[in-house]
Amino acid sequence: SEAYSDGWxxxxxxxLAYSREIFGQFFRLRLQPQALQVQLDLGDPSRQGRATLWFVIEGSGGPLANxxxxxxxxxxxxxxxxxxxRGGDPxxxxxxxxxNPELQLPLLPSQEQAGQR
Known part of the structure; x- marks a missing residue:
């Protein structure tokens, strides 16, 4: 969504840029879902939903990937x-x-050079 934001x-x-840089570090990558729970608020006119997802990453790559x-x-x-x-399309x-409050995103090389987090 254009309105996307997160706790990081x-x-x-x-x-998207962060994801491309992280996942581009993998030589081999598989996101293996472990469990998924979906909640839809059908009475909500904005039609919002929430998914709870457990998954593991299988694969290897450079140090940042690992x-x-x-x-x-x-x-x-x-x-x-x-x-x-969005819109009338179901x-x-x-x-x-x-x-995920537990996850601390690693600094990317481009962020370290710019002094960002």
Missing amino acids: GLNKQRA LTRDQVNALEQPFQLNWQR FRWELTRVE
């Missing part, structure tokens, strides 16, 4: 994904937020 301070553009894999796989709390239906849902 990322908006849509920064989240750090990410190990950190995600060690999490005890699931990821919470918030979705919202099949058009957009991701508006991802949360």
Whole structure:
């Protein structure tokens, strides 16, 4: 969603750039779902939904890829994904937020040079 934001301070553009840089570090990558729970608030006119997702990362790559894999796989709390239906299309849902209070995102090389978090 254009309105995407998360607890790590990322908006849509920064989240996509961050994801490309992290996942681009993998030589081999598989996100293996472990469990999924979906809640839809059908009475809500904005048609919001929330998914609780447990998954593990299988794969290997450079040091940043391996750090990410190990950190995600060690999490005890699931990821919470918030979705919202857009327009009149019942099949058009957009991701508006991802949360996991346990996850500390690693600094990317480009962020370290710029002194960002």
